[in-house]
């Protein structure tokens with residue numbers, strides 16, 4: 001089963017599993033895994049949703065012998081990553097880790113956690129699914145693509161750079177977001193002669209903010225999936241050159257990213273939307289793994305990068321409802 005809520009909406013939707021249509025699909029970061037949800041999208045009232053009482057003890061698998069990357073080890077690795085960035089003259093490389101939340105014998109109310117996330121992040125795409133023994137929840141507002149089927153308008157955004165909401169931008173964040181903007185612009189110009197690009201502005205997400213630039217273009221419907229496959233993974237979650245950075249990520253991260261930093265495709269009557277799957281966690285019977293990362297540059301401070309991942313983990317952690 002799957003439940004989700006669109007940005008700036010109050011409505012919760014599910015898929016009825018009554019046909020072989022796939023209106024919602026989750027793509028893993030490396031695109032080796034796709035999880036499809038079948039049927040038609042239908043609305044469910046908050047009351048009906050809340051009655052379902054999904055708790056973590058319903059989940060079938062336990063997380064076994066998990067080795068968590070703690071602050072000293074993570075920072076040591078980031079020192080190596082910064083050297084690698086300098087040697088290879090990269091503008092940025094996005095590195096992630098998994099933060100462990102051990103339930104210590106308690107249970108999590110997953111339904112309430114989903115509702116808490118909906119309330120805390122009105123601008124986010126929020127989801128919760130349990131399928132084939134897997135359970136994921138996530139809430140974030142980064143859009144990889146929004147295609148209007150009637151007008152063929154395609155929108156996307158460059159979102160990167162992270163600081164606490166009450167701090168001021170430095171050149172580090174500005175230089176971290178610019179390659180994302182340039183990359184997106186370069187991809188879009190292959191598909192459209194006219195690119196509408198906004199000013200760069202603040203995008204607030206809970207306790208932190210990011211730099212954001214919006215893009216609008218007219219495209220041919222038949223190019224949509226090609227554009228998405230060229231955009232993903234953008235340097236907001238990977239780096240450039242794309243394939244070189246994907247390999248570097250595989251080398252530095254000892255875990256699989258699974259669905260983290262992948263994307264979610266949602267098709268409705270009027271739109272096909274693609275949401276970047278960040279601020280997300282995989283839930284087990286006894287624990288959860290929260291996936292968090294950040295763009296590393298030659299100017300990164302390893303301690304600040306650690307703190308950034310801690311702040312990003314808070315997005316999920318502070319909305320978890322214990323029973």
Ligand SMILES: C=C(O[C@@H]1C=C(C(=O)O)C=C[C@H]1O)C(=O)O
Nearest residue numbers: 160161162236278292293294295
């Ligand atoms: C990689 C993540 O977030 C992405 C990376 C950001 C950054 O490096 O500053 C900011 C927003 C997201 O595009 C994450 O949340 O794990």
